[in-house]
Amino acid sequence: MIAVTMWYEAFSLVPAYMDIANSRWLWLATVPVVSVVLLQAAIFLRRAWQDGKEMGLSDEQLRSGFKTGFISAIGPAFAVLAGMLALIATVGGPVAWMRLSVIGSVAFELPAAEIGVSQFGYSLGDGDITREAYTTAVWTMTLGGTGWLLVSALGTPHMESARRKIANGKDDLIPVVSSAAMLGAFAYFLSGEIPAGTPETGSVAAGGLVMLVVLHIADKRDAQWVREWALGTAMVVGLLVGVAIQVTVGSWW
Template sequence: MVVLSQAAIFLRRAWRDGKEMGLSEDRLRSGFKTGVISALGPSVAVLAGMLALIATIGGPVAWMRLSVIGSVAFELPAAELGVSQFGYSLGDPNISQRAYATAVWAMTLGGTGWLLVAAFGTRHMEKAREKISNGNEKLIPIISSAAMLGAFAYFLSGEATAGTPETGSIAVGGLVMLALLRLADSRDIQWIREWALGGAMLVGLVVGTALQLTVGSWW
């Protein structure tokens, strides 16, 4: 209920601010639909991470960390780091109480950083954005795109060389994304643009799973 309430508040605020910025109803609906579709791909990854965490730290803690507080990109490595201090890995049966507690503390303490930044830094983001752009509004889309590319590159850098399934998943997913966007631009098909990210992530997930089950990891 907390997550749904937050989503409803953010949606209402975004819709109101969009109208104040002069966006039409059609553009607002298109943005909303694109956001919903784009959320499907990451939700599959969160579900897979949830299953991995449940096997080690149980359902309640896994649900709390991945549905309200944390991110699957952080929670899995943090839990793995915690249990590895005692010679265990995620999914190992009969881990010790100290390994379990260490994993939970690693996730909890490690996740406080972005909570503090969001709580105390959000109000200053607009001033930081204006200072970075130096008053040039044309730089805002470029800076935003660069930040997004940097975030994706950061998350992919560790996975790209982690093994054959990971490398194949990233490569195929990226190629599918480019192909779908090129097809959408050449034929001006809006729904392909909306489904491009979710479709590319789903194809990459399937390819990575298939490689893991067939050839395994070559490095």
């Protein structure tokens, strides 16, 4: 009897809208979206291999490149997984699966969902969120991310010509421009994290230090496989250090 009572109390804490958020129909509705993402990944993988062959790259070089990309994706995958756990608790498994498969940014999805439910006077985590408020949150997340998809679809075909114009016809500058763009992207994201708090600052510092150490070891031993693990290792270590600082000392600013 006690066990039944505890189960009932725990079950009653689950918001009513979660019946819809985790329904089988919503799972079925999200399958086509995720399937398109997987199909795109397969097509890009196949095209990348074919284009690499046309450029004269060997199978060993192509395998090395793909392995580097796979390892480098481990760090961001951990961050997305942690964000998905938070998103599942608020909007349910199907929507979290769909949204993070398409966009992959919990930093956007959670605030968007919060904006949606706030129009009805609720906040994420409230137990009495209505179905209408939940539906509004899902629409806010979906429509809010449409702009990124449109920019990618319409702007990507012109990126290569823009890069060549920036290089001003000098092929030697193209790798420099590409590297500078990547460094600028990393710097842009880090610039917002460093002043955010002690855990964020510690995470960035630890990740950067690990990156330098791993690259130094790779250069010293001329080990390409070590270099391939550099970015993924730095991201994972930075993530763990940030969590450890948050749990132990918290944020000092």
